Amino acid sequence: MRELQRLLGILGEVRRRLIRIAFVLVPIFAFMITFNLQWTTITWMGHSVPMVYPQFNLFYNASAQVFRWMSVHMLPPGVELLNVGVGDSVFIQMEIALLVTLILGMPWIIHEVGAFLVPALRKNERDLLRLIGIPATALFILGTTIGVLLLTPFTFLLLFKYVAAMGLAPVVGVQDFVTFALLYSLAFGVVFELPIFVYALTRLGIVKAAAWTKHWRGAVLGALIFGMIITPDNSGITMLLIALPMMALYFGGAYFAARYERNRDRRQTVVPVAGAG
Structure with missing residues (x-):
């Protein structure tokens, strides 16, 4: 009930x-x-x-x-x-x-x-x-x-x-x-959400920041495949117009994820020292 x-x-x-x-x-x-x-x-x-x-x-x-x-x-x-x-x-x-x-x-x-x-x-x-x-x-x-x-x-x-x-x-x-x-x-608007997705997963502790850079080759391949699927022609030009921004956004998200982890680790290191003093 x-x-x-x-x-x-x-x-x-x-x-x-x-x-x-x-x-x-x-x-x-x-x-x-x-x-x-x-x-x-x-x-x-x-x-x-x-x-x-x-x-x-x-x-x-x-x-x-x-x-x-x-x-x-x-x-x-x-x-x-x-x-x-x-x-x-x-x-x-x-x-x-x-x-x-x-x-x-x-x-x-x-x-x-x-x-x-x-x-x-x-x-x-x-x-x-x-x-x-x-x-x-x-x-x-x-x-x-x-x-x-x-x-x-x-x-x-x-x-x-x-x-x-x-x-x-x-x-x-x-x-x-x-x-x-x-x-x-x-x-293309959804593609621009990629750095938010990357940063959020790291901040929630689901994916380590190092994993984003470690698997960058897979991310590049995924961006190319996504660009190939979503574009209607076979010239490769429009595919790159989608894939290249995706790669840049991915690495941008990985950068901010790594920056967040460094700042978090620094705070966790400083707090015990301050408490001991």
């Missing part, structure tokens, strides 16, 4: 946290599919000041604006987008709206998940969670931004060079374009 009450208490807490998350995510999603953002300028004290305001539009909404930006900045000039399926345009708007909602709401999601987990964690685990929260979010945003602005456009440019070399029409379906662009960019 006591175990049942404990389980019901946990489920009740999960329900409460999910409702709190929904209160933030649902309005963002609703805005993305019902409003767009318009720019204007107002005159204030003799100066023109740019201002953005929402405008209700079910069809040309914020998701459609994001899609148009993606099609202009990610695809090479001359590539034509085709709406192959009847409902592709609607599905794409929903897909973009959901992704933007998750990205914008991620700090709140992390806060609520952390608040749910903290009571069940040990002190060192709570300290680690607080320590890596901001860096993990910043690295994910940085990686995704690099993927959106640099890696994905370069990959499309390279792929359509193959299309041009074969004398084919540069055409792509909107569903394929959006799905590939979003997943590819997000994958």
Whole structure:
């Protein structure tokens, strides 16, 4: 009976946290599919000041604006987008709206998940969670931004060079374009979490810092295999664009893991000496 009450208490807490998350995510999603953002300028004290305001539009909404930006900045000039399926345009708007909602709401999601987990964690685990929260979010945003602005456009440019070399029409379906662009960019954001993963395992005592440098060859091979799997072409260039940052991030995480162990060992050595004095 006591175990049942404990389980019901946990489920009740999960329900409460999910409702709190929904209160933030649902309005963002609703805005993305019902409003767009318009720019204007107002005159204030003799100066023109740019201002953005929402405008209700079910069809040309914020998701459609994001899609148009993606099609202009990610695809090479001359590539034509085709709406192959009847409902592709609607599905794409929903897909973009959901992704933007998750990205914008991620700090709140992390806060609520952390608040749910903290009571069940040990002190060192709570300290680690607080320590890596901001860096993990910043690295994910940085990686995704690099993927959106640099890696994905370069990959499309390279792929359509193959299309041009074969004398084919540069055409792509909107569903394929959006799905590939979003997943590819997000994958690069996940890759940037690698140093956090390495550091966290060492700080929790699961993996020694020396193990990361000892097995560096396996890490390099794993980065190359991951890059080969996730990239769509066989040129090797896009594979290296994924693999090389992964290697650098891996060694960066190994460095901070070793630094943490040195500082921890130094503190453990100094404390007994100070106590003896």
